[in-house]
Amino acid sequence: MYPIILLSVLGIVTLFLGFSKSKNVLLPSTLVFLIIALVGNFVEWNQGPLLYFYDMFRVDNLSLAFNGIVLASAFMIVAISGGFQNDADSEPAEYYALMLLSLVGAIMMIGFQHMIMLFIGVEILSVAMYVLTGSNKRNLRSNEAALKYLLMGAFATGFMLFGMTLIYGATGSFNLSQIQAYVTITNAATPSYLLYAGLLLLLIGMLFKVSAAPFHFWTPDVYEGAPTIFTAFMSTIVKTAGFAALYRLLDSTFAGAYDFWWLALAVIAVLTLLVGNIGAAGQNSFKRMMAYSGISHAGYLLIAVTAISQPSQGAIVFYSIAYSLATICAFAVLLLVSHEKANNEQLGEDYDAFNGLAKRNPLLAFVMTVSMLSLAGIPLTAGFWGKFMVFSSAADRGIIWITVIAVLMSTVGIYYYFRVIMASYLKEGDLAEIRVAPMFKAVMVFATVLTILFGLAPGLFEGLI
Template sequence: MYPIVLLSVFGIVALFLGFSKSKNILLPSTLLFLAIALAGNFYEWNKGPLLYFYDMFRVDNLTLAFNGIVLISAFMIVAISGGFQDNADSEPAEYYGLMLFSLVGAIMMIGFEHLIMLFLGVEILSVAMYVLTGSNKRNLRSNEAALKYFLMGAFATGFMLFGMALLYGATGSFDLSHIQSFVTTTHAGAPSYILYAGLLLLLIGMLFKVSAAPFHFWTPDVYEGAPTIFTTFMSTIVKTAGFAAIYRLLEHSFSGIYSFWWIVIAAIAVLTLLVGNIGATSQNSFKRMLAYSGISHAGYLLIAITAMSKPSQNAIVFYSLAYSLSTICAFGILMLVSKEKTVEGQPDERYEAFNGLAKNNPFLAFVLTVSMLSLAGIPLTAGFWGKFFIFTSAADRGIIWITVVAVLMSTVGIYYYFRVIIASYLREGNVDAIRVAPFYKVILVLATFLTLLFGLAPGILEGII
């Protein structure tokens, strides 16, 4: 509960700090706000489960673990934002305020105990992201991305609300515990098609948020058009919160009808893996490749949800952390490199922009290499163990066929992740030495160190939830 209250207050404070004469105070203030919220989050560790806001919000170790991933990711992303000084028309206070408010929505999604709380969290997060996606008002790509995201998000919200209405009609409650009781007792001997329809519609709305196929069509264009810093925010924090919400919904309320929904999630997981990995192989833009990469990683996380067990819960937490660390590094390097060259007035986000990167920027090339290896699931990185835990959870559940598909798709991923590594080390290019701000470098070093640490010692996080 503490992060919700603190971030709500800090978001308002950040907006008022925008009236100060010096804009330089905004970045350190926002980082301090996030650090305080992170400390407040773990204050309740091992004290739950606790219920707040008229029993609509649940705090337990799983909630706090996902909150921690979201807040750490937000801290790193804000730290590499550079104060939004590149855009002369930018209003940093508004951006930081919206980012803090969006975190409130993400945390509400993670810990919801009532469907209305879930809806409020989704909308608080989504509205902030619609605005941030279109924040570069002079860029037509940013405007187009914001419009697409808003329109398709509105349709997804409609599906989600309709699903909630049907679930209320079937169970007589929005409370997850009451829904669970209905599913395991009243519903046990008599299938309710209204309940099934409501669950499917609600899942459609949630799967849109995490870029699962076939609800992924917005993802490549929105990722490409949005300012890269907000794309980073979207690809890590929104995805983590979305999967935490889906897992809580299915595990807490609908485990009694697992036989109904698991095959639906499994089919969507396979389709997502196919679309994400095959789509990424044909991209010439590194940023669009990361968009399709995000789709594919949604497929891997859906496999863990399909397994639905204690090991899969731990796998989702570990995988979300590993994916967030690697993605922040990848987008962080992209922001630095793409500013050095322009194509038709836009930052160069193609693979060719990385040609010869290692010659004058060995540190950046190394960080990029580690992040790509982790996303590809290569051993000695956190990404390898994330996939390993997910595959073993599915195998333990007896769903061998989906594990085989996932392993095959992982081999496809090696192709497009290694393209940028090859460009950095083996292609001829003229990327000049890039100046990296000291704190920016600290964040890249920290994320890379954690990626390698969790790759070498994955048991560090074992048993903490």
């Protein structure tokens, strides 16, 4: 509960800081605010489960772990966003405030105990993302991406609300505990088709938020059109919050109807893996590749959700950590390279932009290499153990066929991730030495070290939740 209160207050404070004459105070103050929220998040560790706001919001170790991932990811993304202050046309106070306030929505999604709390959380997060996607007002791609995201997001919200309405009609409640009791007792004796229809519609809305196929069509265009820093924000924080909400919904509420929904979710997971990996293999733009990569990783996470069990809970948390670390590092390097290319009036968002990166910028090449290896699931990186845990949870549940397909799709991923590595080390380019700010460098090194550390010793994570 504390992060919600702190972020709401500190987000408003950030807006008022925008009236100060110097923009230089905004970045450090936002980082301090995120540290305060992160510390406040773990005050209630091992004290749950606790219920707040008329039993509409739940705090337990699992929700606190997801909150920690979201807040730490936000801290790293804000730390590499110093370019706002150098743009005379930007209003960094508005951007930072929106980012802080959007985290309130993410945390509501993670800890919701009532359907209305889920809806409010989704809308707070989504509306902020619509605005941030179109924040580059002079860029037509950014405007188009924001409009597309808004329109398709509105349709998805409609499906989600209709699903909630049908679930309420079947169960008479929006509270997860009461819905769970209905699903376990009443629905088990006399199946309700109204409940099943509501669940499917609700899942459609939720799967849109995490870029699962066939609800993924917005993702490549939005990722490509949005400013890179906000692409990093939505690809990590929105996905983590979405899967935390999806897991809470299916594990604690609709586990009694597992025989109804598991096969549909498994088919969507396989379709998401196919679309994500095959789509990424055909891209020349790095940002569009990362968009399809995000779709494919949604497929891997859906496997863990499909195999609802105690191992899958740890798998989703660990996978979210590994994916967030690698993705933030990848977009951080892209930010630096694309900025350097833009100064030379060149496009800097395709694979060729990384040609010869290792020759003059070995640190950036190493960070990008570790990120790509982790996303590909290569051993000795956190991404390998994340996929291993996901596949193990599916195997424990007896869903072997989906594990086989996922392993095959992982091999496809090696192709497009290694294209970046090959461009950095094996191709000649005209990149000059790129100056990296100390904070920027610290974030990349920290995330890279964690990626390797969790790859070498994944046991450090065990027992935390």
